[in-house]
Amino acid sequence: MRNSSLRVLSFTTLFPNQQQPAHGLFVKERILALARLVDLRVVAPVPWFPRTRIFGERYYRYAxxxxxxxxxxxxxxxxxxxxxxxxxxxxxxxxxxxxxRSCLRKIREAFPFDIIDAHWAYPDGVAAAILAGRFRVPLAITVRGDDINIFLKEFWRKPWIRWSLGKADLIIALSRELKDIVVTTGVAPSKVVVIPNGINPEIFHPVDRKLARARLGLPADARIVLSVGRLHRSKGYPVLVEAAARLSGKFPDLHVHIVGSPDHEADARPAIIAAATRGHIAQRVHLIGAQDPGTMKYWYSAADVFCLATSREGSANVLIEAMACGLPCVTTPVGGNPEAVNSTDVGILCAPDVDSMSQALATGLTRQWDRERIAAHGQSRTWQTVAAECRDHLSTVLDPSFRLIARDL
Incomplete structure (x- = not known):
């Protein structure tokens, strides 16, 4: 049900724009789903620096x-x-x-927003806390992963993050693990809710494997392990590759396909290539690069097993997407992974080391999976479900009795 009386200002630097159409897609999906339930505007600031390529292409394109x-x-x-x-x-x-500030002031003249809905703890949450105080409105902050797993450990970001979380009326965590960490900063548990991400079942659904492989030009009879995500060292791709190398004798037709764009901060490509070379499977490890979201259902449907060997996580949408396409998942018990892969009927949880990963992959590649059941599990949580939960919690923040209780806490 739409609540047209609730006016939300979503504030985030993680939102696509003309120059970065794939930036912050999960944030975009949640915000646009919420926009169907409430009156909403988006403020998505971009960094400004004199137009130059000295610091790479990013800052040139921002302009x-x-x-x-x-x-x-x-x-x-x-x-x-x-x-x-x-x-x-x-x-x-x-x-x-x-x-x-000036942008929000102009918006407020025509759209008197009731609450600021910020995404990412730093710098977004900090800025939103300052602005919420300036405009005297409640504040919700969504914490998503590295903003808590990494930034909260850095001495120069930690004080700012703790301050902004303390100012928030509501904190949305994508996993129970993130909530637990936030609570250790002194935030009252009653102010933190867990709302994992969702998927769009119209985009992510099973496709016949033969058709999917033919469309992608993949061998019809190969065993394929798929991994998806930005090529960041924390995602554990070298562990996956080393585990696959150990299985090459048992599965001589095994191929590893990794879909994702390079990461400018911690590029994993050199380590991936080195691991493949050491394991003598360089010809069977394929770095595909970024793919259009509309083609991902073919990649998921073409594979035999999905693997995410990550060492830290918030809420990994790739797991939900893979399962929505009927693909069993092998992953690590970090972040929201145990909440996504919550049954041995849909996947396997294992430690992020080569021995554990190779054993789990061997099991995943030989077991007979009920792919219809996996798809039903993956498609059970949609973005509309997520948006409805967010709307309900945002509405609760505006309840005067709730705000009195939260202030006393």
Missing amino acids: MVPLKENCTGTPVEHPRFPVIPRLCKTIDGPLLAAGS
Whole structure:
């Protein structure tokens, strides 16, 4: 049911734009699903630095992002906030707030938003906390993964994050693990709710394996292990490759396909190539690069097993997407992974080491799986379900009795 009386301002630097159409897709999906249930505007600031390629292509392209866009009927504003690449990161939150304040003031004149819905703890959550205080509205912050798993351990980000979480009226965590970490900062457990991500079943659903492999040009009779995600060292791709190398004798037709874009901070490609070379399977490890979301159902449907050997996680949508396409998953018990792969009928949880991973993959490749059951499990949580849960919790924050209780806590 739509609540047109609830006016939400979603605030995030993790949102696609004309120059970065694949940026923050999971944030976009949740926000747009929520926009179907409430009145919503999006403010998605982008960094500003004099147009140059000295610091890479990213900052050059930021300058070309339009100030306003429309995303499937939802207005999106892209105010600029000043940054110094690689330096002065301790003030990114205040700079983000300063760069966005004028934009929010203009929006508020025509759209008197009731609450700021921020995504990512730093700098987004910090800036949103400053702005919520300035405009005297409640604040919700969604924590998603590395913003808590990594940033909260860094001495120069930690004080800011703890401050902003303390200011929030509601914190949405994508997994129970993230909630537990947030609570250790002193936040009352009653202020933290767990709302995992979802999927769009119209995009992610099973396709006949033969047709999928033919479309992608893959061998019809090979055994295929698929992994998907940005090529960051934390995702454990070398562990996957080494585990596959150990199985090459048992499965001489085994191939590993990794779909994902390079990561500019911690590029895993050199380690992946080195592991494949050491294991003498370089010809059977394929780095596919980023793929359009519309083609991913073919990759998931073409594979025999999905593997995510990650060492840390928030809520890995790739697991839900893989299962929605009927693909069994092998992954590690970190972040929201145990909540996604919550039954041996849909996958296997194992430690993030080569021995455990090779054993789990061997089991996954030889077991007869009920792919219809796996698909039903993966498709059970949609973005509309997620959005309805978010709407209900955001509405609760605006209840005066709730705000009195939260303030006393």
